[in-house]
Amino acid sequence: MTEKFIRGMARARWAVLLGWLAITVASVLFLPNLADIVRQTEQKFVPSDSESVVAKRMLEQINPEATTKSSAILVYSRDGGLTGQDRAWLKAKAAELGGLSGKGGFQSVQSAYETPELASKFRSKDGTTEMLIVGFSGADNDALTQDAVDELDGRIKDAPAGGKVELTGSAPIGKDFQESSENGLKKTELLTVALVLVILLIVFRSPVAPFVPLITIGLSLVITTGLVAAATHWGMPVSSFTQSFLIAVMFGAGTDYCILLIQRYREELSRDGDKVEALVRTIRTVGKTVAFSASTVFVAFFLIGFAQFGLYQSAVGVAIGVAVTLIAGLTLTPALLMIFGKAMFWPSRIAAGQGHGESKLWAGMAAFSARRPVAIILVAVIVLAPVTLLFQNKRSFDDLAEIDPKLGSVQGFRQVERTFGSGEVFPLSIAVSSPDSMRNPAALAVMETASANVAKLGGVKEVRSAVRPLGAQLADLTVSDQLTKTSEAIEQLKDGVDRVAGGLKEAETSVSGGRGDVDQLTSGLRTMAAKTKDAQSGLNQIRGGLRQASQGAEQLEGGLAQSASVSASMSADFHALLKAHPELKDDAAMQRLLGKQQGLSGGLNELKGGANRLSSSFSRLTPGVSQAASGLGQLAAGQTAAADGVAKLGGGLTELTGGLQSGAKGLGDVSAGLTQVKEAQQSIGDSQIPGWNLPQSALDSPELRQALDYYISKDGKTAKFDVVLAVNPYSPEAQDTVGQVRDALAHSFGGTVLKDAKVYVSGTSAQITELKAISKSDFMRTGAFVLIGIFIVLMLMLRSIVAPLYLLLSLGFNFLVTMGIVEFVFVRLLGKEGLSWSASFFIFLIIVALGVDYSIFLMARFKEEYRPGGVRDAMAKAMSTTGGVIVSAAVIMGGTFAALMMSGVNTLLQIGAGIVVGLILYAFVFMGLVVPALANLFGEANFISGFARNKEKAPKLKEVGDT
Structure with a gap:
């Protein structure tokens, strides 16, 4: 900044002030509102190409009409068990909410009343709790979804007395988190302003001076929020942390810069009382220090923009705030200094020659560090190094730990956790992508194997898929169950054959009895006149016997039809069984079973032969009886023919009876063989998957087709698995389970028709696993960028390599x-389980970016005071003159971040605590002892690459006043 420009700015001080006011008003009127944008922004910031995001997009395509993007769980409970009134209210509420589907963000309702077969999924075993799951069409952070949550909350106020109803799930938890952040931000703003005002009053001992930094930073903050909000249209990410950090950093760093300017202005004003000249000397001396200090903060937060993780990137908005604060500090603050003049320090009076006092405490520390630099460094390392070992980087990803445990969403989650298990609230949703359709028996069989393997994992409670829509294996599709049903059918067939054989025996007996009557009839015909009545009676007996035989033949025909049907079905089952399980071909029990089945076929062939002869016998018998009936004159011949037919009938019946008995025995052997196969299947062991078979007829059933439509896309190339965890989805055990589930699926698909399928896991636990990996790698990568950027700024400012190195160390x-x-x-x-997963990154960023300011304050003055051979004197002068400024700056910065501890958000609490500890520790221990000791230890090596040039400029600098 040239002297001419500074003088011109001093003359146009009111124009400068009015210009800043005009820009502030324009930003409020024409720029977007940052709070509204943050409210509708996803706070997890998982990259768009991450596995969980890809999985979510794939799952939405399976059944777009029925897919929900977020949900709320209505949790109703009553100590001692739900009453009839409670269930009636829940049923009515389910119907009421169901009527909202398609309106105002509501999409679906699931309960025990819409799907009774899933009642156990919605009602706890102890009878104290019941759930309704409400699906929304928008994401958690959508305004429409948040309004729907409010609407839902209003509709549950009429719950029966004594019952407790809460809303939990992704949407209510997200809403509570956002509201907690907003309320915390309001507290932070008020506390920050109050703390800064109190500290400034103490530092300046004037009620006027604090208004200079407050006006400067206040206008800068309003303009910055508008600019950051506008930058989101060009892809800049924002979060609730953006607003909190803007307030803390701008008030903290901005106040430090203002204090530095005001203190120097007071010192310069005391020399001759000329406001303009005092301002010129102030800007020419400490203006450069302020510029370099702001540059390090700007560079640190600007480089955050190169992070891959969106939540980290959201801090880049602070770089805009620092830039605006720097411009305001070098324009608006000087204008205010000129406007207030000496009145700014009222009631104190600025007397000629009254400069900024030196700190005796810091002068004493400077002398000590000059005498014992090595001892100070060794003691610092010995004392502080063990403290670093306490840092094990234990991190927590529990979103519920971020907010007040008394909030309804947390209370509801805990109730579900106690009665159902926490995995019910946030299950894993897995998308499986295959190049070929999975709507076929072979692929579904692999899915059953995969479902069974995943269900065996220790951290898994239940697996739901196309073949397990209710979370359990479909018994109708297991080989064991199918063998049981086949065996039962064969037993029924055997009973039917036994009944047919019994009927034939009765028929044979009847026919044999009829043959005796025929003999009597033949004898009576010789005395036709005398035995007519006996012949008539015998003929009637024959007709009765024939009717019995006919009935037996009909029973035989029905039995044979049933035998043929069952035999065909059994043969088909055998073929399906052997096709699905070719390994059974070599099984001894199966070989015996096949042999007995062939025996059954032979027996049925004998039945067929007997039945044919029976039919032939009846064909010959019927004409004979007709002849007997047509005329007694031909009775003898007809009776003879009838006698021959009866004889043949008896023989056929005997053969038929034997065939049926052989078939019944064969059926019994088949049933016994099937029982052996079933027992062999059931005794395979826990390490194997029970036999499973899906006939085409089952695949075409309406029930299974409904499950397929829900879990598999229409083209069959995308399938869904829902995995309910047996552990808390936020826990480290859940994160380990995610990897185990992925490995189990890959192992199950290998070497099968799904060997080319790809697995994508989504859900809360999956996102946490990704956050853990992404945040860790980004911390290392971005942290390196920040350190390199600050090193370059320090090297340019100090014109040295050694000093920036030990400052960064x-x-x-x-x-x-x-x-x-x-x-x-x-x-x-x-x-606590661990520190919030993002706390360590932001503590590092702010401690390094803002802590280096104190180094710049000290080293800039050290550079000014240095003369060849006078390292100790230069450091002593620098410490005694800037020590008070460093302490004031650290207290103000610590105070602004201490306000974050009152926000009610756990992460901000930890960040605030960490920054307060870090800045105070750095200001007093490192800046007061360690850094001066290092500077004295390195001596003239501090000035490699240009410090010695100050010797030539020193007299000129002294003319305009040193810091």
């Missing part, structure tokens, strides 16, 4: 010590 060491303390407090003392 001190920042890194300070971060590890800080994390050791924070993890010890939250995990070991407070019993």
Whole structure:
């Protein structure tokens, strides 16, 4: 900034102020609202090409009309068990909500009343709790979905007295988290302003001076939020953290820059009382320090934009805020200094020669670090290094731990967890993609094997798929069940054959009795006149016997038809069985079974021969009886023919009876063989999958087709598996189970018709697994970028390589010590599962980006004061003059981030605590002792690459005033 420009800005101070006010008003009127954008933004920021996102898109294509993008679970409970009134209310509520489908974001309702066969899925075993699942057409963060949750919440206020009803699930939990963040942000804003005001009053001891930084930062913040909101249209990600960090960083860093400018302005004003000259000297000296300090923060947050993880990228908006604050600090703040002048320090009076006092405490630390640099460094390492070992990087991904446990969504989740298991709320949804259709028996058989293998995993409670729509194996499709039913059918056939054989025996007896009467009739014919009445009677007996024989033949015909049908069905079952399980061909029990089945076929052939002869005998018998009836004159001949037919009938009946008895015995052997096969199947062992067979007829059944339409796409190339976990979906065990499920599916598909299928896992636990890997790799990658960027800025400012190196090492060491303390407090003392998964990254970023400001304050003055051979004197002067500024800056920065601890969001609580610890530790221990000791230890090596040039410029700098 040239002297001419500074003087011109001093003269146009009111125009500068009005210009900033105009820009602020324009940003409010014409730029988007950042809070509204954050409210509708997905907070997980999983990359669009990640496995869980791809899986979700694939699953939505299986049945687009029925797919929901988010859901709420209505959890109704009553201690001691639900009453009839409770169930009546739930039934009416299910019908009421069902009527909202397709309206206002509502899409579907699932309950025990719409699908009674799934009642056990919605009602707890202890009878105390029941669920209704409401599906929404939009994502959790959609405005329409949030309005639907509000609508749903309003409709459950009429629950019966004594019952407890809560809403949980992805949409209500997301809504509670967002509202907690917004409420926390409001608290943070108020607390930050209050803390900054109090600290400024203490620092300046004036009620006027604090308005300079408050106006500067307040206008900058309003403009920045509008610019960040507008930048989202060009792809800049934002989150609830964006707003919180904007407030904390801009108030913290901006106030530090303002303090530096005000303190120097006061010092310069005390020299001659000329406001314009004081401003010129202030900007020419500390203006560059402010610019470099802001540059390091800007670079750090700007480089966050190169992270792959969206939540980390959302902090890039702070870079815009720092840039706006820097511009305001170098334009608006000087204008305000000119407007207020000496009145800014009222009631104190600025006397000539009254400069900024030196800190005796920091002067003493400077002397100590000059005398014992090695001892200070060794003690610091020995004392602080063990603290770094407390940092085990234990991370928690539990979203519920982020918000107040008294909120309804958390209470509802805990109730489901107690009565159903937490896995019911957030199951895994798995998409399987195959190049060929999976709507065939072979592919479905592989799915059954895969479902069974996944169900055996320790962390899995239940698997639901096209072949297990209710979460259990379909018994009708198991070989064991099919063998049981076949054996039962054969037993029924055997009973039928036995009854037919019994009927034939009675017929044979009747015919034999009829043959005796025929003999009497033949004898009586010789005395025709005397025995007419006996002949008439004998003929009647023959007709009765024939009727019995005819009935027996009809029974035989029915039995043979049943035998043929069952035999054909049994043969088909054998073929299907052997096709599905070719390994059974070599089984000894199966070989015996096949032999006996062939015996059955032989017996049935004998039955067929006997039946044919029976039919022939009746054909010859009928004309004979007709002749007897037509005339007694031909009775003898007819009776003879009848006697021959009766004789042949008896022989045929005997053969037929023997064939049936042989067939019945064969059927009994077949039944016994099937029983042996079934027992062999059931005794295979737990390591094998029970036999499973899907006939084409079952595939075409309406029940199975409905399951196929729900779990498999119409083209058959995408299938869905729902896996209900037996562990908390946020737990490390759930994350391990995700990998086990993926491996089990891959193993089940290998070497089968689905060997080329690809598996994509989605769901809360799957997303956590991805977050864990992505956030870790991005931390290392982006952290390296930030350190390199800050190193370059420091190297340019200090014109040295050595000093930036030990400054960054001190920042890194300070971060590890800080994390050791924070993890010890939250995990070991407070019993948390781990620190919030994003806390360590943001603590690192802010401690490094803002902590380096204190290094710049000190080293910039050190650079000004240095003369060849005077390292100790230069550091002593730098520490005594900037120590108070560093302490003030650290207290203000720590105070602004301490306000985050009151936000009510667990992550912000941990971040705030970590930054307070880190900045205070760095300001007092590292800046007060370690960094000065390192500077004294390296001596003239600090000035490699250009520090010595200050010697030539020193007299000129002294003329305009040093820092």
